[in-house]
Amino acid sequence: MVAVFAPPFGEKNIELPEELVLFTVPLRDIVVFPHISMPLLIGRPFSIEAVRRAWESNRLIFLPVQYDKEKEEVGEEDISKIGTVARIIRIATVEDNRLKILVEGLARAEAEKYFFDDVVTAKVKILKEEVPELTPEDKALIQEIKELLEKAVSLGKRIIPDMLYLIKSEEDPVKFADFVASVLDLKTHDALKLLETRDLRERLKLAYQFLYKEVSLLELQQRIREQARKTMEKEQREYFLRHQLKAIQEELGVGKNPEVEEYREKLSKLNLPAEVKKQIEKEMERLERLHPDSAEAGVLRTWLDWVLELPWNKKTRDRYNLKRAKEILDRDHYDLEKIKERITEFLAVRKLTKGKTKGPILLFVGPPGVGK
Template sequence: MSRILPLLPLRGVIVFPYTVIHLDVGRERSVSAIEEAMLRDRVIFLAMQKEAQDDDPGEDDIYTTGTIAEIKQLLKLPGGTIRILVEGIRRGKIREYLSYDPFLKVEVEEAPEPAETSSEIEALMRCLIDEFETYVKMSKRIPPETVVAVVSLEEPGRLADVVASHLNLKLTDKQAVLEAVDIKERLNLLCEILAKEKEILELERKINLRVRKQMEKTQKEYYLREQIKAIQKELGEKDERVAEAEELRQKIEAARLPKDVRERALKEVERLEKMPPMVAETTVVRNYLDWLLSLPWNKQTRDRLDVKVAERILDEDHYGLKEVKDRILEYLAIRQLAKKMKGPIICFVGPPGVGKTSLAKSIARALQRKFVRISLGGVRDEAEIRGHRRTYVGALPGRIIQGMKQAGTRNPVFLLDEIDKLSSDFRGDPASALLEVLDPEQNHMFSDHYIEAPFDLSRVMFITTANVEYSIPRPLLDRMEVIRIPGYTEEEKVKIAALHLLPKQIKEHGLKKDQLEISENALRRIVREYTREAGVRNLERQIATICRKTARDIVSGKTKAVRITAGNLEEYLGIPRYRHTEAFQNEVVGVANGLAWTEVGGEVLNVEVSVMKGKGNLTLTGKLGDVMKESAYAGFSYIRSRADTLGLEADFHEKHDLHIHVPEGAIPKDGPSAGITMATAMASALTGVPVKGNLAMTGEITLRGRVLPVGGIKEKVLAAHRAGVKNIILPRENEKNLEDIPANIRRKLNFILVEHMDEVLKEALVRKEE
């Protein structure tokens, strides 16, 4: 028998025949279906959706088997929702969907309830009742009077449906019971489901019993501890462990630690409280808690973001270094605009003594931040950076965490000195461990093996220093902003000595300002003849020597004040230790002035070439490096290719030997920048045409005679100026580097920019009068 009925899709609920249930209906299509049923005979078909979240289910989204039900009551609620009371009548199966709007209308085939009875069905009914009674006793969620009502049922189908409606089952299991039209199948299915549910309830009971026992044990321990405390209080005694634990808990609460760190600390306090006092591990736990509480998890200083004040402080502490100062002032300006900027990671690269470390201290002073310094020279153990695990005897945090404890704030200026001198061995690679520290994307969660909790390093301003860039590991260098400090010029050294070093040494040696005076010419002579360095450390030592001798003369009554001039300097410092190579000012055949860069500044190189009868050998002397030798061979090949232009015989190289020598043979020399100098000297020696005096040059040469750019232009030009050279030949591509040279020196020199060796020879060799 089939009927045409409105369909009400159910979400997360199943209605069985013979059961009464309240349903809240709010969907527009469902409300229309209820209204249609009320207008007719109050009968509606209820079927469950496969997905409860689906607001507009179709044919494939609704189970075909459901329940034909009668609407007993209807109540309209605020907001357009309807509450209905329905009673299931019998099962039904959807044969066809007849319409979809304004509600779902379906043709339903009624499933008759068979009234057959047999001894097997009777046995299944008894089995189901027994299982249900046991289930009710174990679950204690179903009232006992329900069992009385169920036992009194004699119809097998009705019994199965009423039992199924009272069980707390998965919806898929309930749907399977609803779809079981055959009485035997339905009773069998319910008996199996109840057997499984009993097993689950038994497991739940065992788990609850275990939990209850544990709770009782904990409560008992708590009660006994409270009793001990009460007894000790009455006796006027106090347990040291309990007192220590309470004190630690108070410190943890006062420290305002991050949530995960706080939980870890409290857990360690509980462990400490339960340990016997003589156990060695108590010291480990105590030390760990001390470290956790001493770290600046939330403490930080307020930055002084006044750009003008910072500029004044940097100028007070350091002369020159414009690029470095500009970078710091830019950082302060950005911090005024962006409050949550990540700390920059800056790497100062430069020779010893140029002020890299003292510059970091000045930055901390300008920002009003704490300053921390650690030296990485010779560090070869990864644990130095990341710390040791607490399982090791004498374990400690790494030097980064130690530095943060020393700073006492989470935003110090942190100097990592000598980062280019890191080592690695079988104990790990500390450079790799530093990657996390110096990566702005990772260091907000820095993990130390000892602390075992993420520490935020993102507010730290890391500054690293190195003497040379090539020995810094590439991945580490990639995470840093490199600022090169090439070294001070002679003029800068004289100014630094007058403004900073001399007043400092006078004060340190207990002298007064009017007791020692050093003239500017004397300072310049100290820089030129008594020191050879890029920085100012040796210059400071020489000034300290003068101060010591002055103090001795004053104390012995020999004099009341000393004035040092260029004339009497040797009385205090002895004979000069260094001399700078002087440039050839006269026109000489086979000799050219080259310019070289060294770690202590620029130098003039005199390249000499002699031509002798021989078999075409090229001899190089003067402790030249491989690159410099290759430049000489390239220059010689270029001259051979230009033999006709230079007026040389085509086979001149088979009849003559060339000897190239660069004086001061004890000093190693290397680099490509002497290429055009050696080629010019060879051309002069072979042609007999002298090289112009008062001329110096630098540039790399190729086989085809192109002149390539070189580095260290500033230092080379200053060396040429110091040697009295007026004309300088430079590669055209180095024109942009002339901006680095002080304007007062640049105006005194004549720069000749070239692109090819032909231009060099045209400018360098003395032209024959026609």
């Protein structure tokens, strides 16, 4: 089966017949839009053969989208009905006998029937573009898309300057919509959705929605980068200032704070949990930066003295000798019989349960000097 139409090579404005039969290359992970030139790498044998035959005949080819990119062999249900009729501009053989071609999209088309032999061919119908008279709302939408594109570029989106200029200066709304679609960072199914949308207004709205999402993502990425940059700058500044302070102290002969060094020596001898040790070291660094006579420095010294004197990881063995306990209570405390009895009861319960119960905690209340 051969194509039925052969345009003169090099002609810019090609009048395509309403129906024609073309060699077909199902594309994986890419969509070619009308009015856009794009390089393609062709690797499957049946696609390579289709390109060669198209090149030798009329240089026109039909480019639909393959739904499942992992499939090597395809059937009619695996290929989109809507695709792009394109002209092959250049063809070259690269490594592994694959072909690298440059194509120019000409028009949207719908496959009425696919034919599968040693190559894929399709009977296609050209989809005529109806250009409505632009309303003020349409013009406002086009202007908004142009401004969003400029914003995307300012946020780091890569668009060739010539392409950006072409989009901004294009007055044909059909070409404008396809130009915009070609520069969007879209997944294959989203790009295909744009290609399949025949109504121009709906296509412009859809392109705006995709572009708006992309700009929102770029803004978020920029905020993340800015936060990371500020964090790095702060850390670098603190690192520089600490080293500068150290150099100044050494120059003045101040050296290290002996009080803090004494605390560090005590800390090194203790077997503390990691979180506790980290907090103590943090407070030591604060003390080192404070003026020795400041009120906050006094509070920190008190806290460090207290926390470093605590019996970390030290335990005593409980003794439940009730007779011995009563002797000690009678020897050291006169009267207070009810309190002594309560203490003895508490120890008795602990002895019976071998210290495993979560019993009450004794609280001694009274003024100073009464024997608490």
